Amino acid sequence: MSRKDQISKPLEGFLVLEFCQYLSGPSAGLRLADLGVRVIKIENPGKGDLCRILPIKDQWVEENSLLFHTINRNKESYTANLKSEEELAEIKKLISKADVMIHNFRPGVMEKLSLGFEQVKNINSKIIYAEISGYGKEGPWAKKPGQDLLLQAMSGLMFNSGDRDDAPTPFGLAIGDILCGAQVVQAILAGLISRNRKGEAVKVEISLLESLIDFQFEIFTTYFVSGKRPLRSAVNNAHPLLGAPYGIYETSDGFIAVAMVPLQELKKALNCPRLEAYDQSMVFSKRDEIKSVLVDFLKEESTGFWMEKLQSRKLWATDLKNWKQLKQTKGYKEFELEQEIDIPGSKSIKTNRCPIRINGEKLWGAWPAPNLGQHTASVKKEFELNDKPV
Structure with a gap:
């Protein structure tokens, strides 16, 4: 293990179970792992996190997409069929030993699996339970697909970029997913502090729509006060609220x-x-x-x-x-923002390190993303999950 992997991290000792797919939940798990949390992905056997088969620029690392590797390094993978009584019982036992549980399933799915907040709280009275949705759990939009581009379209975000006469212009990244993941981490940390003070479970809820509207607080506040939608500049727009020469x-x-x-x-x-x-x-x-x-x-x-x-x-x-x-500038090189991830049986990949520093130390994490179910046996043994269930 290199010196970079030996840096003491502030959240070492905490256990997070990540019942998540694609980007929002896994990006939150990635940041927590960067900070020292042990993150175990709970995946469906056979398929796993569907991000494994969602490529970016048709880039693959072995059987998984490069995207999956980008946001799932430093995690373990545990496979379980949550519709199996026996395997669900093992998961519940694992939950009893966890600090945090994150999911981004559609509203109602976890409750049907007897893994909703009230049900989980009976298993672990001090759990921090975080759930991510596209549009919240209730209301007319609750069952709409929570995909980033669709959320950008619904939130008005596309009327900020581009010029006035341009078509609505999407942000060129999965900004809703990444913002939402970052806000979930903030809420989880607040939940852990609250639990340490009060000794009680905390439920965290956030939707991608709320996250993207919060992202546009300048625009919305201006709209609330003026009653008019701020218009993009017709010439070289970079911010619809700012004057020339911006x-x-x-x-x-x-x-x-x-x-x-x-x-x-x-x-x-x-x-x-x-x-x-x-x-x-x-x-x-x-x-x-x-x-x-x-x-x-x-x-x-x-x-x-x-x-x-x-x-x-x-x-x-x-x-x-x-x-x-x-990449060629001295300033970029000074930051040391890149790190190599060694993939067993394959070439290494280069990705970004965590941008946070703790006590002057950069946070590195060179563990590759796990193969599907790679840690199931070791986790079962460590936590004695085959013993009498919760």
């Missing part, structure tokens, strides 16, 4: 991003005659006009030329980098 601009050889910059300072830096017709009071009312002036003007010189002028006045601007360019 946006991305093409140069003669690349692109630059310009953030919140006072117009008077921008005039001094760029020496653009056409900007003289505008002042700070117009950055919202004349937003698209001002940005159109910049679109034409900034194409005349290189990225380096403009960055020198902007940075000389310490204005908030930067050049755009693709992933290859980013």
Whole structure:
């Protein structure tokens, strides 16, 4: 074991059972595992987490998708048929020894399996029980499929990216799943603190829709106050609530991003005659006009030329980098964000490390994602699950 694997982690000693598929629940389990939690995935024998067969860019590692490996490292896999009385009894015994249980099954599924919160609380009176849904457990949308793109469409998120006349533009990542997973981790940690104080079980509930609406708190608050949907800028939109010059601009050889910059300072830096017709009071009312002036003007010189002028006045601007360019920078290398995961019987894969540092130490986790049912026998033996059930 390398030195990186020997770093003491703050949540060592806690046990989490992850009854989850795809991204939201497993991303929460990944972060908890990064922080030292022991995470056991409870999977259906034969199929397992369906993320195992959900590829990204048709990339596979042995029989599992690269995506599965990306968010399931540092976990164990235990297979159980939850419709089998015997195997369900073993799972219940495992639950009695756990600190946290996470699931993202459709509403009502766990209750039918006698694994709903009230049922589980009778097994383990101090369990932190976290459930993730697409649209909550009740109401007209409860049974709708909780898939990320569909949630982006339902939440209004697609009207923030792109320009005003563009079609609704989705976020280019599974943002609902990842945000929801992060918020579940926050709630679980709060639940553990509460349990330590009160000695009682805690139920955590979150839906992807609520998570994505919370993500847009600026937009929704503005809408609540004004009664009008904030419109995207027609020119180089980067945030529908911010005035000129906020946006991305093409140069003669690349692109630059310009953030919140006072117009008077921008005039001094760029020496653009056409900007003289505008002042700070117009950055919202004349937003698209001002940005159109910049679109034409900034194409005349290189990225380096403009960055020198902007940075000389310490204005908030930067050049755009693709992933290859980013990896070549000294700043990126300084972070040490990459780690190798060795896959038995296959080549190693490179992925990101946990972004959190504890007491100055980076958190590494080089265990590969488990094969389906890889740890079933060892977990049964360790927790004596074949003995008299709970």
